[in-house]
Amino acid sequence: MTRASPESGQASVELLAVIPFVILTALAAWQIALAGHTLWLTAGAARAAARADTVGSSPARAARSALPDSMERGLSVERIRAGGVKVKVRMPLLLRRWRSPVEMTAVSSLGRDR
Numbered sequence: 001m002t003r004a005s006p007e008s009g010q011a012s013v014e015l016l017a018v019i020p021f022v023i024l025t026a027l028a029a030w031q032i033a034l035a036g037h038t039l040w041l042t043a044g045a046a047r048a049a050a051r052a053d054t055v056g057s058s059p060a061r062a063a064r065s066a067l068p069d070s071m072e073r074g075l076s077v078e079r080i081r082a083g084g085v086k087v088k089v090r091m092p093l094l095l096r097r098w099r100s101p102v103e104m105t106a107v108s109s110l111g112r113d114r
Contacts, residue, residue: 031094038091039104041067046087046108049077054110059085074103084109 045066052062060077067075067089074090084107091102 027094034094035091035102035104038071038089039106041071042087042089042104043106043108045075045089046085046106049085049087050108050110053079053085063087080107082109083111
């Protein structure tokens with residue numbers, strides 16, 4: 001008959017202790033990726049708003065159409081003196097219950113002076 005060593009099962013306990021940290025790290029990485037994606041979408045919305053402003057259309061409507069519906073809630077579009085458009089969007093959080101305090105801002109201009 002074989003005896004169980006006093007350390008049998010230690011690897012299982014260590015694995016259970018590490019799992020919450022692995023999950024937390026994955027969630028943090030996902031939130032960072034979401035922030036990058038939001039910044040990219042905000043820049044695209046600013047470019048669309050600047051194009052619309054150049055041809056005389058509504059920059060707010062153009063920025064809104066360039067963003068997914070879930071990001072339109074915290075959208076802010078304003079014309080700047082230098083002849084461009086500034087777009088602000090709230091960064092979404094993984095937990096949709098909470099409102100993000102972080103705003104992503106992008107400025108775009110097509111080189112047209114006012």
